[in-house]
Amino acid sequence: MSDINIIGIDIGKNLFHLIAHDRKGNEIFRKKLNRAKSIQFLSTLEPTIIAMEACCGAHWLARKCQEFGHDVKLIPPQYVKPYVKTNKNDFIDADAIAEAAMRPKMRFVSPKSEQAQIGVLIRRIRSGYIRERTTCMNRIGSILLEFGLSFPRGYHHMKNLLQWLAEQKEPIPPMVIAEVTNLLDYYHLLNKWVAEQERKLDEINKDNDLMDLLQGIPGVGPMTASCCLSAVGEPKDFKNGRNFSAWIGLVPHQYSTGGKSKMLGISKRGNKELRELFVHAARSVMWRDKSAEHYFGSWLLELKRRKPFNVAVVALANKLARIAWAVMSNHKPFELRN
Known part of the structure; x- marks a missing residue:
């Protein structure tokens, strides 16, 4: 066992x-x-390198291994795939890792x-409630x-x-009214659950100074700030703000060959939720010309005149993501440049 340099683990539901x-x-x-x-078994080993894919359950196991003194390396699954040899099975996956x-x-x-991880869990449950609320509204409308x-x-x-139903001239059967009323009660219950999830997010982040610093960025609210804190384990994992923005998927997808560079639309890789929140944050700034000029000067207004609105929104979202990385890395608030 003293010759061990690294252990690759393929995580399953019951078997590792x-x-x-x-x-x-x-x-x-x-x-x-x-x-x-x-x-x-891992608790009895001398400290070594433990490698795993960053998948379901990996962060929990990583914390356990760190408690045992091991050096844990989590790898995005797409980076492991090129090292898988011949046919696929669990041992081959562990070897590739x-x-x-x-x-x-x-x-x-x-x-x-x-x-x-708790923050991610709460937001995902909240997103599920919002989807169910939209479904409930559509169900009422279709009925x-x-x-x-x-x-x-x-x-x-x-x-x-x-x-609104009482004011309509078209008669509606009483049983239909009863079913719509039940769905309306469910809709109000979902609203209550969504508000409760938002309260929980505020509670777990109330002592985190970065929460207030991130909300100082134009357009960034509590949801975007909490998503940044839970999605980014360590800002220093990214070399600079552009790498962070690329991880979110807000930079152009490149297809270059034969010395010819070709930039396509944004790559849409990485964290979908965080990308969506930054785009919404940028849109909230773009709708207000005075705020846009106050925070970003003439650059943003000129971009808005030259490019389609959504293109300018994504460009601003890219900039906001870079600012967020700088705030998280340096623990300093966003400040306007004179």
Whole structure:
């Protein structure tokens, strides 16, 4: 066991597949263990490098391995795939993980803290409630349309639904009214649950100074700030703000060959939720010319005149993401340049 340089682990729901390599890349052992025995085995090893894909359960296991003194390396799954040899099975995956982790230019993911994972969980549940709320609204609209009524779009119309129904001249069967009322009660319950999730996010981030610093960026609110804090384990994982923006997917997709450079649309890689929030933040700034000029000068207004609105929005979202990285890295507030 003293010759172990790195252990690659392929994580499963119940079984973990482990392969150990020495410094020359030769295999020392391979083991298939259940979850409990894997933790017990890792706790008995001398500190070494543990490599895993950054997938479901990886951050929890990474924290466990760090408690045992191991050096943990989490790799994005797309970077492991080129090292998978011949057919695919769990041991081959573990071997590929160990080999990929030893490449000198490999990129790694910092393990998330427990609080950051809780933040991700709360936001995902909130997003699910919002989707269900939209579905509930569409269901109400489709029911009424079946009986000759076209209910107006928008959340602000839902609070006056019953009054709107009473004002319609088209008669509606009592059972339909009862079903719509039940759906309306469910809609109000979803609103309550969404507000509760937002309260929980405020609670877990109330002692984090970066939460207030990030909200000092134009257009960035509590949801974008909390998403940054939970999605980014360590800002220093990114060399600069552009790398962070590229990780979100806000930079052009490049297809260059034969000495000819070709830039396409944004790559849309990485964290979809964070990219969406930064685009919404940019849109909120773009709608107000005075705010846009106050924070970003003539650059943004000229861009808005030269380019389509959505193109300018994405360009501003890119800039906001870079600013957010700088704030998280330096722990300093956003300041206007004179």
